Amino acid sequence: MVGLSTDHLKRRGIMLVLSSPSGAGKTSIAKAILARDGNIAPSVSVTTREQRPGETDGEDYHFISRDAFQNLVRQGQLLEYAEVFGNFYGTPRAPVDSALRDGRDLIFDIDWQGARQLTENARDDLVTVFILPPRAEDLERRLMTRAQDTADTIQRRMAKAPDELSHYPEYDYVVVNNDFETSVVQVMAILHAERQRRQRFVGLAQFIRGMQEQVRAKYPGGELM
Amino acid sequence: MVGLSTDHLKRRGIMLVLSSPSGAGKTSIAKAILARDGNIAPSVSVTTREQRPGETDGEDYHFISRDAFQNLVRQGQLLEYAEVFGNFYGTPRAPVDSALRDGRDLIFDIDWQGARQLTENARDDLVTVFILPPRAEDLERRLMTRAQDTADTIQRRMAKAPDELSHYPEYDYVVVNNDFETSVVQVMAILHAERQRRQRFVGLAQFIRGMQEQVRAKYPGGELM
Numbered sequence: 269m270v271g272l273s274t275d276h277l278k279r280r281g282i283m284l285v286l287s288s289p290s291g292a293g294k295t296s297i298a299k300a301i302l303a304r305d306g307n308i309a310p311s312v313s314v315t316t317r318e319q320r321p322g323e324t325d326g327e328d329y330h331f332i333s334r335d336a337f338q339n340l341v342r343q344g345q346l347l348e349y350a351e352v353f354g355n356f357y358g359t360p361r362a363p364v365d366s367a368l369r370d371g372r373d374l375i376f377d378i379d380w381q382g383a384r385q386l387t388e389n390a391r392d393d394l395v396t397v398f399i400l401p402p403r404a405e406d407l408e409r410r411l412m413t414r415a416q417d418t419a420d421t422i423q424r425r426m427a428k429a430p431d432e433l434s435h436y437p438e439y440d441y442v443v444v445n446n447d448f449e450t451s452v453v454q455v456m457a458i459l460h461a462e463r464q465r466r467q468r469f470v471g472l473a474q475f476i477r478g479m480q481e482q483v484r485a486k487y488p489g490g491e492l493m
Numbered sequence: 494m495v496g497l498s499t500d501h502l503k504r505r506g507i508m509l510v511l512s513s514p515s516g517a518g519k520t521s522i523a524k525a526i527l528a529r530d531g532n533i534a535p536s537v538s539v540t541t542r543e544q545r546p547g548e549t550d551g552e553d554y555h556f557i558s559r560d561a562f563q564n565l566v567r568q569g570q571l572l573e574y575a576e577v578f579g580n581f582y583g584t585p586r587a588p589v590d591s592a593l594r595d596g597r598d599l600i601f602d603i604d605w606q607g608a609r610q611l612t613e614n615a616r617d618d619l620v621t622v623f624i625l626p627p628r629a630e631d632l633e634r635r636l637m638t639r640a641q642d643t644a645d646t647i648q649r650r651m652a653k654a655p656d657e658l659s660h661y662p663e664y665d666y667v668v669v670n671n672d673f674e675t676s677v678v679q680v681m682a683i684l685h686a687e688r689q690r691r692q693r694f695v696g697l698a699q700f701i702r703g704m705q706e707q708v709r710a711k712y713p714g715g716e717l718m
Contacts, residue, residue: 461686
């Protein structure tokens with residue numbers, strides 16, 4: 269028998285969504301995944317807010333005008349979008365489509381509203397993970413120790429947590445962030461497992477058919493058994 | 494805030510099913526998973542066939558009479574069963590139920606007919622993996638080099654392979670066994686990921702509600718946002 273190789277067996281990329289209440293450790297986990305896995309990249313959003321010092325256009329965000337943003341919305345070019353404090357943020361469809369077709373995975377660090385819109389627009393490519401703090405006081409402690417937030421912001425984020433928590437049933441996986449390293453390993457396992465999902469393979473039917481034909485040519489009679 | 498601990502957060506066990514054409518390496522992969530993971534055990538079948546030298550009752554199989562087997566079938570006590578060369582084999586329901594309730598995982602090394610019956614009887618607990626050889630000749634080579642089979646058996650197994658292969662669309666995951674170690678790691682990732690599936694958690698709703706109540710007591714006003 270002459271071998272049909274696995275070279276033609278490709279897979280479609282994954283959209284890995286991480287959501288959690290503020291302070292559960294989602295962003296640190298996302299960064300660790302990006303650092304450890306060479307085939308996953310962050311999804312770069314478009315936004316209408318001002319570029320800040322230190323930010324790179326096309327890397328942190330694609331900075332665009334409100335008119336350009338409205339056009340993307342009208343043309344159905346955004347997989348999800350939201351307004352936050354008067355600025356618009358959204359996920360452009362084209363770069364996501366092209367990454368998935370090439371078998372490259374994307375990570376999304378978004379809230380339940382964003383995750384819900386992505387689910388409506390791209391269910392089959394989506395893998396959603398909800399990160400939970402082990403205890404309520406861990407949320408509070410993390411928000412306080414990261415020191416980037418004012419007391420007011422911490423108050424607002426904590427007050428929002430119960431609502432954010434109520435959306436866990438919309439997610440595929442749950443990771444309780446008891447220990448950072450364990451959580452990273454668990455999310456990596458989810459990513460690796462999801463890459464083996466049957467539906468993500470491209471060319472599998474043809475690969476199997478080729479194998480069946482080879483075997484039948486050399487070992488006939490299987491149909492009679 | 495006083496911590497609600499994760500102690501009450503349990504999870505239900507998983508039924509991990511591996512299927513493949515004979516010679517794809519499924520049994521070696523199952524053995525490696527059992528050796529590396531302390532929380533998974535083989536499912537022990539009941540059978541009407543004679544106990545062979547070296548086999549332990551209750552470990553390799555539960556050896557039972559044909560009458561006892563028929564009773565299990567009649568009482569709906571088998572999750573799947575089959576007749577092979579005049580002997581009956583089946584998976585008893587009670588030990589599976591008890592393992593899953595205790596959060597222990599079970600591995601099943603069965604063919605597509607068995608997997609299909611398990612799917613009908615226990616879909617939510619099932620995780621199914623189809624192991625593929627990288628090339629048709631790898632099947633043949635493995636069957637030939639394991640030397641336990643006569644030329645006749647090899648002929649029969651190879652003739653059966655195309656039919657077995659045709660059932661890959663009934664499985665959740667596909668692993669192409671190009672390299673044994675990679676395949677084991679991929680199946681381990683599937684096992685680890687599936688343990689984080691939201692539906693497997695027991696007590697999650699209560700855990701979340703407790704956390705929401707704690708946060709609301711200290712940070713009221715979230716409902717208004």
